[in-house]
Amino acid sequence: MRRAHGCVAILLCALVFAAIPARPAPKRVVSTFLCTDEYVFRLLPRERIAALSFEATDRHPVVSTIADAARGIPAIHPSAETVLALHPDLVVMYRDTMPALHGALAGAGVSVLDVPWANSLSDVGRITLWLGGKLGSAERARNLLAHMDNEIAAARALAHQRPVRTLIYEPNGYATSGGVTDEVMNIADLADVASRLRPTRAATLPVEAVIANAPELLILNGEPDFTNSRAALVQHHPALAALDGRSDVQWMNLTPMLCPGPWSLDLAPKLAALGKQARAKMSR
Amino acid sequence: MPPKTATTIALGLLALGCAALSFFLGPAHIAPASLCHGLFSGQGIDAVIAREIRLPRAALALVVGAALGASGAALQGLFRNPLASPDVTGVTSCAGLGAVVALYFGFAALTPALLPGFAILGALASAAALFVLSRKGVGVMALVLAGVAISSLATALTALALSFAANPYAMSEMVLWMMGSLKDRTLSDLAYAAPLVIVGVALLLSCGRGLDALTLGEEAAQSLGVDVGGLRARVVLGVAMATGAATAAAGAVSFVGLVVPHLLRPFYGHSPARLILPSAMGGALLVTAADIVVRTVDPSEQLRLGVVTAMIGAPFFFWLILRLRREA
Numbered sequence: 001m002r003r004a005h006g007c008v009a010i011l012l013c014a015l016v017f018a019a020i021p022a023r024p025a026p027k028r029v030v031s032t033f034l035c036t037d038e039y040v041f042r043l044l045p046r047e048r049i050a051a052l053s054f055e056a057t058d059r060h061p062v063v064s065t066i067a068d069a070a071r072g073i074p075a076i077h078p079s080a081e082t083v084l085a086l087h088p089d090l091v092v093m094y095r096d097t098m099p100a101l102h103g104a105l106a107g108a109g110v111s112v113l114d115v116p117w118a119n120s121l122s123d124v125g126r127i128t129l130w131l132g133g134k135l136g137s138a139e140r141a142r143n144l145l146a147h148m149d150n151e152i153a154a155a156r157a158l159a160h161q162r163p164v165r166t167l168i169y170e171p172n173g174y175a176t177s178g179g180v181t182d183e184v185m186n187i188a189d190l191a192d193v194a195s196r197l198r199p200t201r202a203a204t205l206p207v208e209a210v211i212a213n214a215p216e217l218l219i220l221n222g223e224p225d226f227t228n229s230r231a232a233l234v235q236h237h238p239a240l241a242a243l244d245g246r247s248d249v250q251w252m253n254l255t256p257m258l259c260p261g262p263w264s265l266d267l268a269p270k271l272a273a274l275g276k277q278a279r280a281k282m283s284r
Numbered sequence: 285m286p287p288k289t290a291t292t293i294a295l296g297l298l299a300l301g302c303a304a305l306s307f308f309l310g311p312a313h314i315a316p317a318s319l320c321h322g323l324f325s326g327q328g329i330d331a332v333i334a335r336e337i338r339l340p341r342a343a344l345a346l347v348v349g350a351a352l353g354a355s356g357a358a359l360q361g362l363f364r365n366p367l368a369s370p371d372v373t374g375v376t377s378c379a380g381l382g383a384v385v386a387l388y389f390g391f392a393a394l395t396p397a398l399l400p401g402f403a404i405l406g407a408l409a410s411a412a413a414l415f416v417l418s419r420k421g422v423g424v425m426a427l428v429l430a431g432v433a434i435s436s437l438a439t440a441l442t443a444l445a446l447s448f449a450a451n452p453y454a455m456s457e458m459v460l461w462m463m464g465s466l467k468d469r470t471l472s473d474l475a476y477a478a479p480l481v482i483v484g485v486a487l488l489l490s491c492g493r494g495l496d497a498l499t500l501g502e503e504a505a506q507s508l509g510v511d512v513g514g515l516r517a518r519v520v521l522g523v524a525m526a527t528g529a530a531t532a533a534a535g536a537v538s539f540v541g542l543v544v545p546h547l548l549r550p551f552y553g554h555s556p557a558r559l560i561l562p563s564a565m566g567g568a569l570l571v572t573a574a575d576i577v578v579r580t581v582d583p584s585e586q587l588r589l590g591v592v593t594a595m596i597g598a599p600f601f602f603w604l605i606l607r608l609r610r611e612a
Binding site for chain 1: 310311312314329332333336337338387388389390392393449450451452453454456457460467468470471472583
């Protein structure tokens with residue numbers, strides 16, 4: 001008898017939920033931050049994107065992976081006025097960014113979606129599916145993750161030997177470590193040595209520490225021709241020449257790592273190839 | 285040996301001692317004997333660290349300090365103003381503006397000489413503006429206020445230039461240009477800065493007797509056979525070369541040029557001729573010691589060189605203003 005009551009209750013609930021109209025997918029979406037731009041551009045057709053942040057298509061410098069592809073989509077410097085002028089039905093923001101804008105939009109009754117930061121690949125998968133659902137683009141979200149899985153498989157096919165001790169060295173001497181970057185490196189059979197070199201509390205490593213602890217592979221993140229700042233000059237320090245024969249030093253643009261997402265895995269096969277090349281050089 | 289000469293030699297030796305200590309400090313924890321062996325033998329990783337990283341840093345601290353100390357003493361003599369110094373008069377800020385334009389807009393990539401070149405042009409522009417003002421007979425405080433205005437304008441223009449630079453790190457580097465740093469400097473930084481600073485300081489030293497005569501007033505100096513116009517031009521050029529090259533290499537390291545001559549005046553008197561060389565030595569000592577403090581207190585080097593010198597210099601500046609007010 002109790003079981004019958006339970007079944008009736010479930011049936012009634014299902015009928016009630018079915019009777020509530022599903023929330024329509026947003027038609028005018030604004031993204032206010034580079035890392036949400038990356039998601040929104042990939043999850044929505046162009047006609048449903050009201051605007052992305054200026055960083056998405058900025059060429060001075062290029063900081064997004066969609067700088068070319070997103071051209072033509074309105075780009076804004078996010079403020080309450082610029083966003084409200086677009087009459088969005090959903091604003092996608094990165095959690096804990098632009099609190100004043102967030103408050104102003106909430107006060108104006110605009111729907112805001114806060115996207116959390118991904119600290120692992122499982123976070124990336126979860127956030128992609130969740131956001132895809134919220135934007136009414138579940139199919140695109142699944143496709144993105146399928147592409148990510150393909151990249152992982154491609155990287156793993158290349159990387160099948162012992163991990164290569166690797167340091168990613170960025171302008172200003174920043175030494176990238178942890179989070180999604182480390183996981184992508186692991187997939188490519190690269191062992192991130194940044195934390196072992198005891199970076200400063202600002203996550204930087206002096207050139208001296210890099211030379212004294214020569215990694216097998218040193219990846220300089222950026223463009224080799226770019227020398228127009230003190231930050232970039234660190235990567236051109238003449239003392240790094242001392243790594244000749246001890247490290248394989250390679251330049252690589254790691255823009256897809258800037259915002260962790262399925263696109264970050266596009267780098268995995270390239271990193272695995274670099275690792276393979278470094279392994280071959282170092283074993284000679 | 286005269287006591288003044290002995291004091292100058294002691295200052296120089298102290299500065300060299302600090303530079304040696306600075307040379308032995310670093311994140312790689314290499315034994316001093318290994319570093320010295322590397323420095324002279326040129327063999328191994330220790331040699332690279334000694335020659336390419338530690339040596340340029342220690343030597344640049346000496347060079348930058350000497351440039352700022354000597355420039356401060358010469359400017360105080362030229363303007364007959366105890367508050368004059370490269371940073372208070374805006375010379376350092378304008379040199380920084382020149383360096384920023386050269387570096388962030390690609391001129392320095394054409395040829396490295398354009399980095400100090402632009403910095404010297406910036407320093408020349410501000411020094412010349414102050415020079416014109418001083419000729420119009422403005423008072424001590426007016427000259428300082430003009431320097432503050434020039435410095436504020438140069439800082440604002442530096443921020444503007446960095447805002448328009450195609451560089452994601454530009455804004456964060458504002459701190460470097462405003463606070464100064466010797467982190468990860470290279471032999472090529474030393475190679476362009478040292479000769480320009482040496483020539484600049486030599487030019488200032490050659491002006492010593494003229495500046496001494498100028499303390500008696502322009503007419504008296506002219507009656508003593510001093511070409512006052514030529515003297516001013518040489519001082520302005522010397523300050524611009526020394527400060528411009530130092531700022532291009534290290535950013536704006538403040539208050540060295542103000543503090544050092546005042547600290548040394550009790551030992552050398554008010555004669556600019558006697559003060560320029562000791563101020564160079566004292567400046568070298570102060571900047572080298574400050575660079576050691578930066579790395580000892582905060583090995584992550586988020587603490588900037590200019591922060592340490594400003595901690596010493598700013599209270600000193602206040603004290604100086606109060607003293608001048610009392611004397612007036």
